[in-house]
Amino acid sequence: MRANGPELQDRIIDLILDRGFAPGAAMPSEPRLVEELGASRNSVREALRALHTLGIVEIRHGYGTFVGQAPLTAFAPGLLYSTRQSVRSDPAALGELLEVRRILEATLIEQVVERADDAFLAELDDAVTAMDAEGLSSADRNFHQLLYRPLHNRFAGQLIELFWVVYHQVESELEPAGDPEEIRRGHRGIVDAVRAGDPAAAKAAMTRHFTDIEARVARVRAHHHAPA
Known part of the structure; x- marks a missing residue:
């Protein structure tokens, strides 16, 4: 056969x-x-x-x-298409994508704390500083790519990159992002927690980092389901 x-x-x-x-x-x-x-x-x-x-x-x-x-990023076109199709009928699909990314990053950041050294922390400082000079989106991408490098986990890095690319392609469906300065402070808070060697604080800072995004998704969903 x-x-x-x-x-x-x-x-x-x-x-x-x-x-x-x-x-x-x-x-x-x-x-x-x-x-x-x-x-x-x-x-x-x-x-x-x-x-x-x-x-x-x-x-x-x-x-x-x-x-x-x-690379896992080869799945980006299919995941992007599926997400965009789903978001058109129910914005909750984007929230589900963000939930997976938040859980992944908030878990991995605890391990980063255990492996961070002075040279790595200096790179993170530079990455946050770059958010003032470069476009916030590009600098945010670089920050998250750098953040998990000490783990030497190829799959985690590729998954985070995949989720980042898909989310930012679909982000236009949402209202504009919050105050850029507040976003920068959120990144700084993550670095400060890593520098302090506090895994719980780092996890909490990473979770807060997603608060604004998830709130924007929730508002779009509420509007979508509101009576005409």
């Missing part, structure tokens, strides 16, 4: 893992995959294209196909 698209993709992934191909390694040629998988050339080509979209393989035209890094 001929494999369908998703099944063929799974078989290619199994081939990569079973043979221990590392990211960047060359994949077997397309004719070889056709022979080994017992699938048509078009089916293999379509499966590789689908895996390329997910970052699992990298198609370099003229050179061949290679094993990709498969």
Whole structure:
């Protein structure tokens, strides 16, 4: 029986893992995959294209196909589309996304406190200072990327980046953000708690950081469900 698209993709992934191909390694040629998988050339080509979209393989035209890094951010287009569609019918969908991000960051920040050194704290100070010189959105992104670096947790960093990108793409559905200075003070409060070596205070500061955003989502939701 001929494999369908998703099944063929799974078989290619199994081939990569079973043979221990590392990211960047060359994949077997397309004719070889056709022979080994017992699938048509078009089916293999379509499966590789689908895996390329997910970052699992990298198609370099003229050179061949290679094993990709498969970053979680490859899922951003799908998550963004799903979130935007959901927000149009019920803004609560954005609140759900924010809730997951808040829980993740508020939990991880406690571990950051345990690993922060003077050099790292100086970088965080510079990141907060940059919020005065750069656009607040760009500086906020850099701050959150930097904040969890001491954990050396690739998946956590990519998840936070994924949530950040999707949220800021959908943010236009909300009312404007609060006072920029208040937002900067919120970031400063997080750094101060980390510097004090207080995990509970750091978690509380991170939770407060999401208060304004969640309040904006709640107001949009209330307006959406208000009687006409």
